[in-house]
Amino acid sequence: MRESTTYWKDVWKKLKSNKVAIISLYVIILITLLAIVGPMLSPYSYSDQFRGEEHQTPNAQHWFGTDYLGRDLFVRVLYGTRISLSIGIVASIMVLVIGTVYGAIAGYFGGKVDNIMMRFAEVLSAVPSTLMVILLSVVLKEPLKEAFNTSGVLKHLSTIGPGLISIFITFALLYWVDMARIVRGQVLSLKEQEYVTAAKALGGSSRRIIFKHLIPNSIGQITVTATLEIPSAIFTESFLSFIGLGVDAPMASLGSLTASAMNGIYSYPYQLIFPALFISIIILAFNLLGDGLRDALDPRMKK
Template sequence: MDNENKNNNNVPKDLLVPLERKEDTSDKISRPSRTFMQDARRTFFKNKLAMLCVFILIIISIMSIVGPGMNDYGLDDQDLSRAKMPPHVPVLEKISWLGFDGTLTDEFKGKDIEEATKNAVARYGNDADFIDIKELDKGDGSAKSAEVQATYHIYEAKDMNDQYFWLGTDTLGRDQWTRLWLGTRVSLIIALVAAAIDLVIGVAYGGVSAFYGGRVDNVMQRILEVLVGIPNLVVILLMILVLQPGILSIIIALTITGWIGMARIVRGEILKLKSQEFVLAARTLGTSNGKIISRHLVPNISGIIIINTMFTIPSAIFFEAFLSFIGLGLVPPEASLGTLINTGFENLRLYPYLLVFPAVLISVIMITFNLIGDGLRDAFDPKMHK
């Protein structure tokens, strides 16, 4: 042992380097952990289709605000002399196949070319000087065998080449561009009201019913079952007997029955959560029932609430459009997508543009909301987080 100590003393001290003690990083987290909501937001932002729909919806919402002010025609600015004018857009009028050149085109039949041409001229008010005829089928002399295509330059015929109606005019000469975006605004307002009703009445009713349970839940659910048995259309008819058809009647009908689905979903989720340990701990600490519902239970089902709300909005838009289409919604001259579709349906064969634009817009709105709802559903699904 003494020899070993002597050998150690002979070792040069410059070879002895003190060992630096390093922190053990085997269990260290390389990056900060994210909350569930942060993970959901990250997953949603990665969904390119959902983000595209959000962008489209933002553009539509902005246009519903600024769109009616982009030209000089108001909601009630009507003139029968310019009724049923086709779309006429600057620059785009030079590209005829886009359909914005301000002409009306249709096909006419007759026994021969001469008769088919007369039918076309008669259809467009005998303005033969402004009608271009193109022969499609000369026929063989049989009944209605000849066919021509007639293009009517209505803006030239009415000396209105310097006027532009971007989406045409309706049967009373009102600008369709203005009415389309005003109608979109009305439909979005009703949709947002329906969502607010779901969030306020539906969440509160379902939460209270499930949390207190027992006799309270029994009574509240019996009331809910009575309301479920009342169709929305019946409620609307009752509102019309008391009030005038319009936005107020639709909002009242949604207030009476529109929140039932949300209430049932919230009740089912809170029934699963109210016996969890974190709720029992909150009760033990003396937290009031209202705070337990608002701070502990509702935040834990926020994902389901958001998703269900996003699917409620297109249903409300369709509900309003359906009521306006059958004459139980808004009353002209007020505009909504439903009233515009109704007007277009009545003139579908002769003036299809009156139906195409509002029908396409309401379809886009409903599709975007549904795809955003799908994106949120995936975002709030823990299995989808990576």
């Protein structure tokens, strides 16, 4: 007889059979641990400058070489990876929470509520995100700096700067629309199921039905979308940091490191290769893991 199993055990079993997805998962874990632990083990800080050691090629003392100010690139790339991963995860959580709740409410109530909510979502999706980030960076720069200087609670956020906070605000305002559409489609099909009718007959409130029945049964699509949102957020942050709208110096992200390396791309190509390589590996690994999760969470793929 076949061994009894649960849904998530079956998902993990199918995911383990996908070697590409498992390798991607291990790569993500390895890079995350390296970004967290690596700077702690290095004798250098991301902001330390060493005169006379500018533009050093990779060597035993500086594994990734140094930049134009003599700063150790190995530590700066790891710090940049930490920042980029943090942005991707935080942005994905924001998109997950806002988009899931919004889409579930629109799909469950339907009718005029659904029509109004989704038209509003379509209006937001038409707003250029890059333009919004630029506008928010300009508008919020001075108020945020003043808040950082006067508020003890916000003082620890001053190192990341208003540019990065404007990116978070943009994700909270705009990037949840795709998640809302996916969840809405799932809820529209699930709310006609018998268990939802039974929950209504037993007197279950709309809130309980949405959060206890509809959203948990849409968790497959939600998980895949949230996973694929992480590389999208990392790429967006890298692009915005590349054009100068990300973290403030001396803090670095992978995008700002590639931007600073462009001035010496022909003379010092290693300064561009390492951050670009980390960006490529992270985005590729998350995309491959998301594809593996999509196959593992799809019940139609079960043998």
